[in-house]
Amino acid sequence: MSLASNKMFYVSWEAFHRATKELARQLLGQNFNAIVAVSRGGLVPAAIIARELNIRVLDSICIASYNHDQQGSLRVLKDAHLADSEQLLIVDDLVDTGETAKALRERFPKARFVTVYAKPQGKPLVDHYVTDIEQDTWIQLPWDMELAYSKPLVEGA
Numbered sequence: 001m002s003l004a005s006n007k008m009f010y011v012s013w014e015a016f017h018r019a020t021k022e023l024a025r026q027l028l029g030q031n032f033n034a035i036v037a038v039s040r041g042g043l044v045p046a047a048i049i050a051r052e053l054n055i056r057v058l059d060s061i062c063i064a065s066y067n068h069d070q071q072g073s074l075r076v077l078k079d080a081h082l083a084d085s086e087q088l089l090i091v092d093d094l095v096d097t098g099e100t101a102k103a104l105r106e107r108f109p110k111a112r113f114v115t116v117y118a119k120p121q122g123k124p125l126v127d128h129y130v131t132d133i134e135q136d137t138w139i140q141l142p143w144d145m146e147l148a149y150s151k152p153l154v155e156g157a
Protein backbone atom coordinates (compact mmCIF):
# COMPACT_ATOMS: atom_id res chain seq x y z
CA MET A 1 0.00 0.00 0.00
CA SER A 2 1.12 3.52 -0.69
CA LEU A 3 -0.87 6.48 0.64
CA ALA A 4 -2.60 8.65 -1.94
CA SER A 5 -3.02 11.48 0.58
CA ASN A 6 -0.02 13.01 2.32
CA LYS A 7 -1.70 13.44 5.69
CA MET A 8 0.72 12.89 8.55
CA PHE A 9 0.32 12.29 12.27
CA TYR A 10 3.60 13.21 13.99
CA VAL A 11 4.34 11.46 17.28
CA SER A 12 6.99 12.76 19.71
CA TRP A 13 8.81 10.43 22.12
CA GLU A 14 6.83 11.96 24.99
CA ALA A 15 3.49 11.50 23.24
CA PHE A 16 4.42 7.89 22.41
CA HIS A 17 5.46 7.22 26.01
CA ARG A 18 2.24 8.79 27.36
CA ALA A 19 0.01 6.83 24.98
CA THR A 20 1.82 3.56 25.74
CA LYS A 21 1.46 4.13 29.50
CA GLU A 22 -2.25 4.66 28.90
CA LEU A 23 -2.32 1.31 27.07
CA ALA A 24 -0.58 -0.33 30.04
CA ARG A 25 -3.20 1.18 32.35
CA GLN A 26 -5.96 -0.45 30.24
CA LEU A 27 -4.27 -3.82 30.79
CA LEU A 28 -3.97 -3.56 34.59
CA GLY A 29 -5.37 -6.58 36.42
CA GLN A 30 -5.33 -8.91 33.40
CA ASN A 31 -2.40 -10.94 34.78
CA PHE A 32 -0.18 -11.26 31.75
CA ASN A 33 3.00 -13.18 32.50
CA ALA A 34 4.93 -12.68 29.26
CA ILE A 35 5.13 -10.40 26.25
CA VAL A 36 5.93 -11.03 22.61
CA ALA A 37 7.08 -7.80 20.94
CA VAL A 38 6.43 -7.54 17.22
CA SER A 39 9.80 -6.33 15.98
CA ARG A 40 10.74 -3.77 15.18
CA GLY A 41 7.90 -1.31 15.89
CA GLY A 42 6.58 -3.24 18.89
CA LEU A 43 9.92 -3.31 20.73
CA VAL A 44 9.58 0.18 22.25
CA PRO A 45 5.99 -0.15 23.51
CA ALA A 46 6.74 -3.70 24.74
CA ALA A 47 9.59 -2.39 26.92
CA ILE A 48 7.39 0.38 28.33
CA ILE A 49 4.48 -1.98 29.07
CA ALA A 50 6.82 -4.57 30.60
CA ARG A 51 8.15 -1.90 32.95
CA GLU A 52 4.68 -0.62 33.91
CA LEU A 53 3.17 -4.07 34.49
CA ASN A 54 6.31 -5.66 36.00
CA ILE A 55 6.53 -8.33 33.30
CA ARG A 56 10.06 -9.77 33.12
CA VAL A 57 9.69 -12.34 30.36
CA LEU A 58 9.87 -10.96 26.83
CA ASP A 59 10.35 -12.51 23.44
CA SER A 60 10.08 -11.18 19.91
CA ILE A 61 8.64 -12.18 16.60
CA CYS A 62 10.32 -10.41 13.68
CA ILE A 63 7.91 -9.49 10.90
CA ALA A 64 8.56 -7.24 7.94
CA SER A 65 5.98 -6.07 5.45
CA TYR A 66 6.72 -2.41 4.69
CA ASN A 67 9.66 -0.84 2.95
CA HIS A 68 9.22 2.64 4.43
CA ASP A 69 5.57 3.35 3.40
CA GLN A 70 5.29 0.73 0.64
CA GLN A 71 3.52 -2.44 1.72
CA GLY A 72 5.00 -5.65 0.36
CA SER A 73 4.46 -9.31 1.15
CA LEU A 74 4.59 -10.21 4.82
CA ARG A 75 7.70 -12.12 5.91
CA VAL A 76 8.27 -13.75 9.31
CA LEU A 77 12.04 -13.41 9.70
CA LYS A 78 12.17 -14.97 13.17
CA ASP A 79 9.46 -16.67 15.20
CA ALA A 80 8.89 -16.29 18.97
CA HIS A 81 9.60 -19.22 21.30
CA LEU A 82 7.02 -18.52 24.03
CA ALA A 83 3.95 -20.76 23.98
CA ASP A 84 0.58 -19.30 23.02
CA SER A 85 -1.66 -18.72 26.06
CA GLU A 86 -4.27 -16.34 27.47
CA GLN A 87 -1.58 -14.86 29.72
CA LEU A 88 0.56 -13.92 26.73
CA LEU A 89 0.47 -10.34 25.47
CA ILE A 90 1.42 -9.50 21.89
CA VAL A 91 2.51 -5.87 21.49
CA ASP A 92 2.91 -3.84 18.31
CA ASP A 93 3.16 -0.10 17.73
CA LEU A 94 0.20 0.11 15.34
CA VAL A 95 -2.30 -1.68 13.20
CA ASP A 96 -2.90 -0.31 9.71
CA THR A 97 -4.38 -2.67 7.04
CA GLY A 98 -4.46 -5.47 9.64
CA GLU A 99 -2.29 -7.86 7.58
CA THR A 100 0.33 -8.16 10.32
CA ALA A 101 -2.37 -8.52 12.98
CA LYS A 102 -4.06 -11.30 10.97
CA ALA A 103 -0.82 -13.28 10.82
CA LEU A 104 -0.28 -12.78 14.55
CA ARG A 105 -3.83 -13.90 15.37
CA GLU A 106 -3.24 -17.11 13.42
CA ARG A 107 0.11 -17.67 15.12
CA PHE A 108 -1.20 -16.86 18.65
CA PRO A 109 -4.97 -17.59 18.75
CA LYS A 110 -5.19 -17.52 22.57
CA ALA A 111 -3.03 -14.47 23.29
CA ARG A 112 -4.20 -10.85 23.63
CA PHE A 113 -3.01 -8.48 20.93
CA VAL A 114 -2.57 -4.74 21.63
CA THR A 115 -1.27 -1.71 19.78
CA VAL A 116 -0.80 1.95 20.62
CA TYR A 117 -2.36 3.28 17.39
CA ALA A 118 -5.12 1.78 15.24
CA LYS A 119 -6.50 2.64 11.81
CA PRO A 120 -10.07 1.56 10.91
CA GLN A 121 -9.16 -1.42 8.70
CA GLY A 122 -7.07 -3.10 11.38
CA LYS A 123 -9.00 -1.99 14.46
CA PRO A 124 -11.33 -5.05 14.69
CA LEU A 125 -8.25 -7.27 15.07
CA VAL A 126 -6.85 -5.69 18.26
CA ASP A 127 -8.05 -6.30 21.82
CA HIS A 128 -6.90 -2.89 23.10
CA TYR A 129 -5.45 0.26 21.56
CA VAL A 130 -5.21 3.89 22.61
CA THR A 131 -5.46 6.29 19.67
CA ASP A 132 -7.59 6.19 16.50
CA ILE A 133 -5.86 7.34 13.32
CA GLU A 134 -7.59 7.83 9.97
CA GLN A 135 -6.86 5.24 7.28
CA ASP A 136 -5.38 7.81 4.87
CA THR A 137 -2.94 9.19 7.45
CA TRP A 138 0.67 8.08 7.88
CA ILE A 139 1.88 7.81 11.47
CA GLN A 140 5.38 9.27 11.81
CA LEU A 141 6.93 7.49 14.76
CA PRO A 142 9.58 9.17 16.93
CA TRP A 143 12.38 6.77 15.96
CA ASP A 144 11.86 7.71 12.30
CA MET A 145 12.30 11.45 12.92
CA GLU A 146 14.87 13.97 14.17
CA LEU A 147 14.74 17.61 15.31
CA ALA A 148 15.36 20.02 12.45
CA TYR A 149 15.44 23.79 11.82
CA SER A 150 12.07 25.31 11.00
CA LYS A 151 12.03 28.31 8.67
CA PRO A 152 10.11 31.31 10.15
CA LEU A 153 7.03 32.54 8.31
CA VAL A 154 8.80 35.86 7.60
CA GLU A 155 12.49 35.68 6.54
CA GLY A 156 15.23 38.10 7.63
CA ALA A 157 15.10 38.03 11.45
Ligand SMILES: O=P(O)(O)OC[C@H]1O[C@H](OP(=O)(O)OP(=O)(O)O)[C@H](O)[C@@H]1O
Residues within 6 Å of the ligand: 038, 039, 040, 041, 042, 063, 064, 065, 066, 067, 092, 093, 094, 095, 096, 097, 098, 099, 100, 101, 122
Ligand atom coordinates in the same frame (compact mmCIF):
# COMPACT_ATOMS: atom_id res chain seq x y z
O1 LIG B 1 -1.50 -3.46 9.72
P1 LIG B 1 -0.40 -3.54 8.72
O2 LIG B 1 -0.77 -2.89 7.41
O3 LIG B 1 0.13 -4.92 8.55
O4 LIG B 1 0.79 -2.61 9.25
C1 LIG B 1 1.23 -2.62 10.59
C2 LIG B 1 2.65 -3.13 10.71
O5 LIG B 1 3.51 -2.37 9.85
C3 LIG B 1 4.62 -1.87 10.59
O6 LIG B 1 5.68 -2.81 10.62
P2 LIG B 1 6.71 -3.00 9.41
O7 LIG B 1 6.35 -4.21 8.63
O8 LIG B 1 6.85 -1.71 8.67
O9 LIG B 1 8.09 -3.33 10.13
P3 LIG B 1 8.84 -2.57 11.34
O10 LIG B 1 8.01 -2.82 12.56
O11 LIG B 1 10.16 -3.21 11.39
O12 LIG B 1 8.90 -1.10 11.00
C4 LIG B 1 4.06 -1.69 11.97
O13 LIG B 1 5.10 -1.71 12.95
C5 LIG B 1 3.15 -2.88 12.13
O14 LIG B 1 3.87 -4.02 12.57
Ligand code: HPA
Residues within 6 Å of the ligand: 066, 094, 096, 137, 138, 139, 140, 141
Ligand atom coordinates in the same frame (compact mmCIF):
# COMPACT_ATOMS: atom_id res chain seq x y z
O1 HPA C 1 1.17 4.70 9.38
C1 HPA C 1 2.21 4.03 9.55
N1 HPA C 1 3.35 4.58 10.10
C2 HPA C 1 4.49 3.88 10.29
N2 HPA C 1 4.62 2.60 9.96
C3 HPA C 1 3.53 1.98 9.41
N3 HPA C 1 3.41 0.70 8.97
C4 HPA C 1 2.16 0.58 8.49
N4 HPA C 1 1.49 1.75 8.59
C5 HPA C 1 2.33 2.65 9.18
Ligand SMILES: [Mg+2]
Residues within 6 Å of the ligand: 038, 039, 040, 041, 042, 063, 092
Ligand atom coordinates in the same frame (compact mmCIF):
# COMPACT_ATOMS: atom_id res chain seq x y z
MG1 LIG D 1 6.07 -3.68 12.62
